[in-house]
Amino acid sequence: MIASKGRGKLSDDELIRRKEIADRLNALKSNSSLTQIEISSGSGVPQNTLSRYLNGKSTPKDIYLQKLADFFRVSVSDIDPRQTTATISTGSHNTSDLHLVRLTDNYAKLDDKRRHRLLVASDELVREQIAERREPVDIADTVIAFSSSKEKYxxxxxxxxxxxxxxxxxxxxxxxxxxxxxxxxxxxxxxxxxxxxxxxxxxxxxxxxxxxxxxxxxxxxxxxxxxxxxxxxxxxxxxxxxxxxxxxxxxxxxxxxxxxxxxxxxxxxxxxxxxxx
The missing domain is CATH 2.10.109.10 (Umud Fragment, subunit A)
Known part of the structure; x- marks a missing residue:
């Protein structure tokens, strides 16, 4: 059968920390009524990486912790109580960050009909890019951008x-x-x-x-x-x-x-x- 790679045993303190983060992320997910893939697409955290955080199987990297905090509009300490500062320094926002904020804000302002048009257009752009590259895909980090909330996963x-x-x-x-x-x-x-x-x-x-x-x-x-x-x-x-x-x-x-x-x-x-x- 397919074997899993052995890993070092985590301390009890680290296991407790992972559970705290998982509980808080799941609460934010539940309150937002968003799917896992929508959170992944909006935050920029790879879907399977996010899944490990939600299941308490991995501790978020600082950059991903900040992305999730920005996405849910909370402080990083609201997700990871061990963080003593409100935010993690990741430098100034680059153009891609600003584009994501603008796109997310625009999506929130649209009615359901226009949201669907935006989703369809973004899915088509993703498919177009994959078809042009025709390269092996890093599946663990692959998400379908802005998938429709009406589609069941x-x-x-x-x-x-x-x-x-x-x-x-x-x-x-x-x-x-x-x-x-x-x-x-x-x-x-x-x-x-x-x-x-x-x-x-x-x-x-x-x-x-x-x-x-x-x-x-x-x-x-x-x-x-x-x-x-x-x-x-x-x-x-x-x-x-x-x-x-x-x-x-x-x-x-x-x-x-x-x-x-x-x-x-x-x-x-x-x-x-x-x-x-």
Missing amino acids: YDYDFYDQAISAGTGQYLGDVQKETISLPIKVDADFVVPVYGDSMEPEYYSGDYVFVKLSIDLDDGEIGVFKYYGDAYIKQLIIGEDGAYLHSFNTKKYSDIPIDRGSDFRIIGEVVDVYRTHQ
């Missing part, structure tokens, strides 16, 4: 190490996070894809939903561990043996599997979510 266990749709990607020592996505799927966890071997069905940057299983049938798509690397491939079982098949046959050859192979099935790919066009 669902939480999944998430491993922020991309599996390979190409030459393989090691999945050991991976920390489990939580990710919120706007589709409901019966799956055990979500992982990102990296590489082009499964195009046109799966693209680099996609999220795939995986259902744990040790037994897949011929032709099914799954996540497999092969000599320490993890792949998303199609399992082919024929008279001549079994192998892992890539859809992009022009660039990638099949990977043969025999009784002597260091191989196991992690699970079946049951769905995919794509953040870009």
Whole structure:
């Protein structure tokens, strides 16, 4: 299975501090009636980083603590009572900070119809930027900017190490996070894809939903561990043996599997979510 990286034991004092911060952030979230992804988008704190703060699994960095305090319009000591000053010095506001404040203020002034138009336009700009870059995405820090509050999100266990749709990607020592996505799927966890071997069905940057299983049938798509690397491939079982098949046959050859192979099935790919066009 996917192993979690060991970490040093925290002191009781640090655990208490994390819980205090988590309780105060959850109270602010509840009072604001905002979703986690809306807070992430508005504050600039990555979604999965924010999730760790809300769950008491991590202590906020000073820069993120200030961003959250600015977003909720409270002092940093209102979030972290151990802070003795009202604010943390982060230097003068840059242009991006001022743009975010202006955009947030404008959003608050709009009626529901015009807010929706702003949300649609911002989502389209994010998709346009991702499509232009076509680079591997740092999934742990990826958010969909200003997502509509009318859209329901669902939480999944998430491993922020991309599996390979190409030459393989090691999945050991991976920390489990939580990710919120706007589709409901019966799956055990979500992982990102990296590489082009499964195009046109799966693209680099996609999220795939995986259902744990040790037994897949011929032709099914799954996540497999092969000599320490993890792949998303199609399992082919024929008279001549079994192998892992890539859809992009022009660039990638099949990977043969025999009784002597260091191989196991992690699970079946049951769905995919794509953040870009």
